[in-house]
Amino acid sequence: MQKFQAGDEAAFEQLVEAYKRRVLAVAYRFLQNQQEAEDVTQEAFFRMFRSRDKYRAEGKFSSWLFTIVNRLCLNLLRSRKRHPQESLRLEESEYADQAPRQWEDKSAPQAAEMLETEETREMVRRAVQGLSPDERMAIILDHWESMSLEMISQVLNKSVGAVKSILFRARAKLRVKMAAYLSPKDSG
Amino acid sequence: MDCKLCRENIYRYLRGQLSRSVHDVFEMHLAKCPDCNREVAQEKRLSEFLNEWPAPEPSLGFETRLAQRLQEARQPETGWWQRLGRGFMARPVWAGAAAVLMVGALAAVWVYNSQVLPGKQADMMVAQDMELFQDMEVIEYLDLLENWDEINALENDSEEQS
Known part of the structure; x- marks a missing residue:
């Protein structure tokens, strides 16, 4: 730089x-x-x-x-x-583009697996969408970008303590939204 | 370690961010607490699920559009009026709204001038008259000034005398 x-x-x-x-x-x-x-x-x-x-x-x-x-x-x-209305139309058209492509090959042996993966992605997408903007950005930078708390605090212009509680709250919300899927596999 | 402290540290535990001593105490607590064990399992599953959502592939025209935008960035910065012009080109509705506002403002100024100014001019004339009446000599001969025949006669007399 x-x-x-x-x-x-x-x-x-x-x-x-x-x-x-x-x-x-x-x-x-x-x-x-x-x-x-x-x-x-x-x-x-x-x-x-x-x-x-x-x-x-x-x-x-x-x-x-x-x-x-x-x-x-x-x-x-x-x-x-x-x-x-404009943004809703954009989102709908995007998913209209993607969904058939992912689902069309139902005869393939991995179809059930693909279906499950798509279902999981959709569930994660919806759960993340339900977070507030700060929570969403914090969880994205923390989980997918593996950024440190200090760096996230600079991006969000908040203290490290505030970022910790934002992340804690965000993960708690995600767990509530995905509760049905999060119970251990062996228990059902 | 109690359950509250344990749950606050689950995420750091899973990321290997706990110090050695805290890590050991954490695992001792887990060994005897099924509730916290369940919490840890759920956090692990949550991370696995989040990993299932991959990053998107850029669309076909993305690289070209990015290169174009970066080329624009390299151009010298333009004045505010040029940026305004570009903004209006991108949003014709805004340009229309701005034009309507300007026409409205001009019309308002014109109406104000045509209605208020004549009143002001009348006030100024009264004020000038007042100044005239302050001149006592003028007031003294005011009747004479209104009768031009008498003035002419006076002038003729003075010419004859001379």
Whole structure:
């Protein structure tokens, strides 16, 4: 990042390459919409380029980048509230695209297994969707991105203690939402 | 270790983030507490379920769109009016709303000028008249000023005398 700040454009390309999939994954799990997640990813790198002078070396680069991503995701959520029908249509079309592709090959021997996997993914997706924005971002950065509490606290602009309780609350909510699936296999 | 403390630390235990001593105490508690054991099993299952949700693959045009956007980022920053123009191009409804607002504002200014200003002009004329009446000499000859024949006669007399 410091090379990029000094004007090294190749360093910027390397940063984009290194982080684009992670940014896309975070935005997708947060927004649960492929198109919006890709828009946020593009916008995040655009803003990263334009505001490179504001980055301070003492902070971790990924925290800074995911702070931008978090703000963009929150802006999109607000925009969805203003245009609820539009965002609903987007989500529906996305799942309309994906569902048949995943379910069409029912004659294959792994069909039951695939069905179960799809069911699990859908359950996880819905459970994560039911969390508040802070809880959702915290659990995404913690579980899927394995970020430290300190880094998550920078992204959410909260204290480490607050992040701990957000995560505790988020996992408790997820366990309640998925209670039917979480009982040990041997007990039924 | 009690159950409350145990449950607060389950997640750190599963991630291997507990210190050696706390880890040992934690496992001693688990060995004798079936409720906390169940909690640990549920947390493990929750993590397994979350892992079932994979990251998405980028769509076909993603790389191209990203490259275009990054190219835009490299362009010199434009002025606020250009950004405003681009915003209006992207949202014609906003452009229409802004145009309606501007027309409304201009109409309001015009109506204000046409209604309020004549009143102000009348006030100014009264004020000028008041200044006229303050000039005592003018007030003294006010009747004369209204009768031009007498003024002409006075002027003729003065010319004859001279």
